[in-house]
Amino acid sequence: MADKKPAILSVDGKEIELPVLTPTAGPDCVDIRKLYGQGDVFTYDPGFTSTAACDSAITYIDGDKGELWYRGYPIEQLAQDSHYLEVCYLLLYGELPNKDQLADFETRVTRHTMVHEQMNNFFRGFRRDAHPMATMVGVVGAMSAFYHDSTDINDPWQREVAAIRLIAKVPTIAAMAYKYSIGQPFVYPRNDLDYASNFLHMCFAVPAEEYKVNPAIARAMDRIFTLHADHEQNASTSTVRLAGSSGANPFACIAAGIACLWGPAHGGANQAALEMLKEIGTVDRIPEYIARAKDKNDSFKLMGFGHRVYKNFDPRAKVMKQSADEVLELLGIHNNPTLQVAKELERIALEDEYFIEKKLYPNVDFYSGIILSAIGFPTSMFTPIFALSRTVGWISQWKEMLSDPQSKIGRPRQLYVGETKRDYVPVSDR
Numbered sequence: 001m002a003d004k005k006p007a008i009l010s011v012d013g014k015e016i017e018l019p020v021l022t023p024t025a026g027p028d029c030v031d032i033r034k035l036y037g038q039g040d041v042f043t044y045d046p047g048f049t050s051t052a053a054c055d056s057a058i059t060y061i062d063g064d065k066g067e068l069w070y071r072g073y074p075i076e077q078l079a080q081d082s083h084y085l086e087v088c089y090l091l092l093y094g095e096l097p098n099k100d101q102l103a104d105f106e107t108r109v110t111r112h113t114m115v116h117e118q119m120n121n122f123f124r125g126f127r128r129d130a131h132p133m134a135t136m137v138g139v140v141g142a143m144s145a146f147y148h149d150s151t152d153i154n155d156p157w158q159r160e161v162a163a164i165r166l167i168a169k170v171p172t173i174a175a176m177a178y179k180y181s182i183g184q185p186f187v188y189p190r191n192d193l194d195y196a197s198n199f200l201h202m203c204f205a206v207p208a209e210e211y212k213v214n215p216a217i218a219r220a221m222d223r224i225f226t227l228h229a230d231h232e233q234n235a236s237t238s239t240v241r242l243a244g245s246s247g248a249n250p251f252a253c254i255a256a257g258i259a260c261l262w263g264p265a266h267g268g269a270n271q272a273a274l275e276m277l278k279e280i281g282t283v284d285r286i287p288e289y290i291a292r293a294k295d296k297n298d299s300f301k302l303m304g305f306g307h308r309v310y311k312n313f314d315p316r317a318k319v320m321k322q323s324a325d326e327v328l329e330l331l332g333i334h335n336n337p338t339l340q341v342a343k344e345l346e347r348i349a350l351e352d353e354y355f356i357e358k359k360l361y362p363n364v365d366f367y368s369g370i371i372l373s374a375i376g377f378p379t380s381m382f383t384p385i386f387a388l389s390r391t392v393g394w395i396s397q398w399k400e401m402l403s404d405p406q407s408k409i410g411r412p413r414q415l416y417v418g419e420t421k422r423d424y425v426p427v428s429d430r
């Protein structure tokens with residue numbers, strides 16, 4: 001990969017040559033791995049704004065152009081023409097499956113959707129008012145206590161089985177967390193339903209009556225899964241990689257990813273965005289919130305706006321906005337006040353100098369909540385749905401890391417700003 005002239009870094013009068021690596025797309029990377037050894041200096045990059053922590057062939061984002069590709073395929077094409085399980089195959093194995101490969105993959109996932117019956121007891125240990133994300137962190141982590149035969153990370157077959165189990169069972173766990181929180185009985189998975197329909201069925205069916213999944217709603221749900229399936233080295237994916245770099249088992253790593261996703265700056269933004277839109281309530285109150293978002297002394301941010309990488313627009317948000325229109329139309333929800341506020345907020349923000357200058361655009365979380373809420377999910381389920389969609393991305397990245405011979409335990413360094421060495425003083429003398 002090092003086919004460019006090396007970069008020269010001068011440290012204390014000493015010149016250090018650093019190889020420059022050229023990716024298949026995106027900016028070159030200066031390889032600083034030998035920097036400490038040669039120059040006795042670290043680099044300093046809080047929040048990793050300029051640091052590539054790994055090579056990856058899975059997902060590519062061009063933040064300036066607003067492009068997102070899974071294995072080279074643009075997200076718009078996959079959202080329009082593919083479906084989630086095909087996208088899962090693509091992310092996991094690198095190529096689109098042929099008919100037989102797809103059928104085999106779908107069967108393998110479908111046959112793993114049930115969870116160990118004893119896990120039901122595990123749920124009952126949680127308070128009913130627990131946030132479903134709290135329950136998911138615990139229960140997904142607990143999978144390592146139930147599926148011992150897929151925790152040996154050095155065995156490629158066990159890694160494969162763990163991947164399939166996670167893609168298959170996390171929706172079941174998310175649905176169980178929801179059912180538990182509303183005091184309804186768990187609904188077992190149904191193998192005759194497709195992935196999205198099965199999830200909707202597990203969430204909304206009750207034993208007392210038949211529940212028919214609306215295929216158009218299932219298609220919208222499937223598209224939400226696809227749009228969230230992977231997103232390069234974001235905070236939760238980096239968390240999964242970091243946890244996995246120590247050799248932790250896959251279930252523990254994905255639980256770590258779920259914990260990181262929960263925060264409002266990351267996956268928790270979908271819940272926060274809808275809550276904000278509802279709090280704004282009517283379009284006449286938008287200027288007040290725009291003013292707050294711009295006020296340096298106010299910590300308020302427009303939730304669902306801005307992104308570390310996208311500085312043009314988030315291509316997922318475009319698809320999501322169109323999907324929101326379609327779903328509301330389908331459900332006969334006209335003049336939805338939240339959608340009206342969202343559209344007007346977007347319009348005003350995109351014309352405002354502050355947002356233009358800082359390149360702040362709506363992200364994937366801005367419109368997803370409107371769709372999920374119209375389908376019938378409470379806001380507390382938005383982030384669990386993000387987590388179940390992202391599981392395939394996390395596990396693909398984890399597998400890629402384990403098969404990379406260059407991969408090492410993740411161990412950042414620091415710029416120490418604490419006290420220098422000093423002597424202990426007994427409490428009587430302090």
Ligand code: CMC
Nearest residue numbers: 264265266267269293301302303304305306307308358363
């Ligand atoms: N509203 C108002 N101002 C904002 C916003 C916003 N949503 N986002 C960023 N800014 C300002 C920020 O205050 C900063 O201003 P200044 O330069 O004057 O200090 C500037 O824009 C740059 O922002 P930053 O926070 O340094 O950028 P970042 O790359 O560290 O953060 C972000 C990116 C997504 C965490 C941030 O934009 C944000 O908190 N957005 C709201 C939460 C959100 O929607 N998160 C979902 C992200 S997409 C889905 C996912 O990946 O999970």
